Amino acid sequence: MKENKTNIAIVGGGIAGSTAALFLANAGLSVTLFEKAPSLVSGPPFCHLHAGGNLYPEISDEQCLTLLKQSIDFARLYPHGVDHRPTVIALPTYCSRSTEHLLPRLQKLQAYYEALIKEDAENRVLNDPSVYFKLYEKSEIEALREKKSLRHPETLDEWMIPFAKETDLEKIQFPVILVQEYGLNLFRIGARLLLSLEADTHVDLRLSTSVTKIEKENGLWRIHSIDQKGKKEERFDYLINAAGYQTGKIDDMIGVPCERMVEFKAAYVSQWECEEDHLWPEIIFQGERGTPRGMGQFTPYPQGYFQLHGMTKDITLYEGGLVASTPLSCQPQLPQKFIEKIEYAWKEEETIERTRKAIRHLSQFIPSFASAKVGSKPLFGAQQIPGNDPTLRVAEVAFPAPHYARCEIVKVSSTIDMSYAILDDLVKSGLLEPSSCKPVVPEKMKQIKEDAVSKQAEILCEMREYPTALAHLCVPKC
Known part of the structure; x- marks a missing residue:
């Protein structure tokens, strides 16, 4: 894989931030993922693959086709x-x-x-x-x-x-x-992402790390963070706000408008x-x-x-x-x-x-x-x-400032379109070669084995005080 000197900061290791890290690292970018929790994908629960949006009779056919x-x-x-x-x-x-x-x-x-x-x-x-x-x-x-x-x-x-x-x-x-x-099993998806990102040399995974301040300086993002070892300041070329329900806090830090x-x-x-x-x-x-x-x-x-x-x-x-x-x-x-x-x-x-x-x-x-x-x-x-429509079910990402992406997913299945849109914006910004932006399943994901996913998913259940039965499928993967 061709190396790329562009440094990406992702704030938030939920399903949006973790998936974005996976795809950007696969494109050869250097990614630092900040997550304040001790594990990934610990945000709001998801349990259903909305392959058509049949649970939502009130939404448009267009949204349903997109969800499929x-x-x-x-x-x-x-x-x-x-x-x-x-x-x-x-x-x-x-x-x-x-x-x-x-x-x-x-x-x-x-x-x-x-x-x-x-x-x-x-x-x-x-x-x-x-x-x-x-x-x-x-x-x-x-x-x-x-x-x-x-x-x-x-x-x-x-x-x-x-x-x-x-x-x-x-x-x-x-x-x-x-x-x-x-x-959909959130513990198994979280486990697979954790195993994949830990094994990827393009990713610096910072668990139990809080971002306290973000500033724009000479075209770069200066990020202040704190973990058990103390405080740190670093500079990045591109910032991805994947802070979930606290996305607005990052917008406030950098002074961009929003409605949510x-x-x-x-x-x-x-x-x-x-x-x-x-x-x-x-x-x-x-x-x-x-x-x-x-x-x-x-x-x-x-x-x-x-x-x-x-x-x-x-x-x-x-x-x-x-x-x-x-x-x-x-x-x-x-x-x-x-x-x-x-x-x-x-x-x-x-x-x-x-x-x-x-x-x-x-x-x-x-x-x-x-x-x-x-x-x-x-x-x-x-x-x-x-926005202001509580029935919205399809949303991916917005780019309200240069070299800044705000993840706006409502359903977890939107994370892949979100990741490709961010890759496209990196190309438009001159931070990524078009040839690196290919719609492929990252190799690190293909290499993760079933037994490793199950073991890690059980660990996540125990960490979060849930029955380990939730780490497994009703219909085991063949």
């Missing part, structure tokens, strides 16, 4: 982190929409997926396009109730058996949709001893966000663990948890109670209360799930949303 393409690219980059189980989408009887409203979009997505495979056969990561989705009428679901659950389901019908057996069919509309949107929101969210971990040994698909019960009938999301992990979302203000969403920037500061000010959760710890009574509410929210559709217990502390964090 980005999700395919993401699955190709992070195969160790993809759980190959499909997703069931059910509309409760109280929904004003019907499944028929979703069909035109699903058909567009199916056609687009087929076209992407024709462009590049390696894009076939969501099973065959002919089974990208399937509709199930009530009579078909009732017939599947009589079937035996399988530990290794292969067909779409076999995946639907647990749903058929355990769901209260009087509470949902028909047809029900099964779609090839898979799970920040939203605090949490997902809850439960453990359930189901009478039958099911291997579950993910299940989405759609609903109206922010109301008591908000969406319910049921995400399986091994050993009977389930991650739960309830898009109500008593469960995943919080009163006062969505805040916006002001003319005085780019950094939206979350109430202190949310900062304390992010920076310190949850109170046990709140963990128990909200997890039980999440269990009740899902058990209205899956009655036997009412016996589930609290599995661990929640998965939580604050998500940035650029």
Whole structure:
């Protein structure tokens, strides 16, 4: 690889900053990654490959098509982190929409997926396009109730058996949709990135390091940081702001304008001893966000663990948890109670209360799930949303000043388009040769082995006080 003397500083080692570091180092650039936490990808939780955006009926078809393409690219980059189980989408009887409203979009997505495979056969990561989705009428679901659950389901019908057996069919509309949107495992993706970046000689990985001040001096960025060894000042040619929900703090430091929101969210971990040994698909019960009938999301992990979302203000969403920037500061000010959760710890009574509410929210559709217990502390964090539209789901990066990139991802699958856009800006700035900017999977990622990812993912779970079962896939990678 041709060496490049350009020095890049990345502030923030979440999924955005870590992925950018991976691609820039692969282009021969010298990258210093500053992360205040002791490990990578410790920001807001993600659990779902939004391969079409079918969880968001309110967003545009254009955003959904973009999410599909980005999700395919993401699955190709992070195969160790993809759980190959499909997703069931059910509309409760109280929904004003019907499944028929979703069909035109699903058909567009199916056609687009087929076209992407024709462009590049390696894009076939969501099973065959002919089974990208399937509709199930009530009579078909009732017939599947009589079937035996399988530990290794292969067909779409076999995946639907647990749903058929355990769901209260009087509470949902028909047809029900099964779609090839898979799970994502944040611990495994974080582990793979950590192993890759630690092994890359182009990357100086600074964990447990805080950036305290940034100044522009003679065309260079002067960055002040502090770690356990003390304070340091360094100069860099290019700055990438990947500070997640604290992105506005970096903008304030260097004096660039912005408009953004920040939203605090949490997902809850439960453990359930189901009478039958099911291997579950993910299940989405759609609903109206922010109301008591908000969406319910049921995400399986091994050993009977389930991650739960309830898009109500008593469960995943919080009163006062969505805040916006002001003319005085780019950094939206979350109430202190949310900062304390992010920076310190949850109170046990709140963990128990909200997890039980999440269990009740899902058990209205899956009655036997009412016996589930609290599995661990929640998965939580604050998500940035650029602009002023809280329904935005596709965003990548902005370049509000010379030699400065502000990462603005909302969904993790946008990180690859984000990284390529930064590489393009480096070329335009004269800091990178065009020949170095090629859309390839970095070699360091290809070299990481499955057992190393699993071991490191377990270490991350233990560091963050989560069950090590969350480090593994329901459907092991072949």
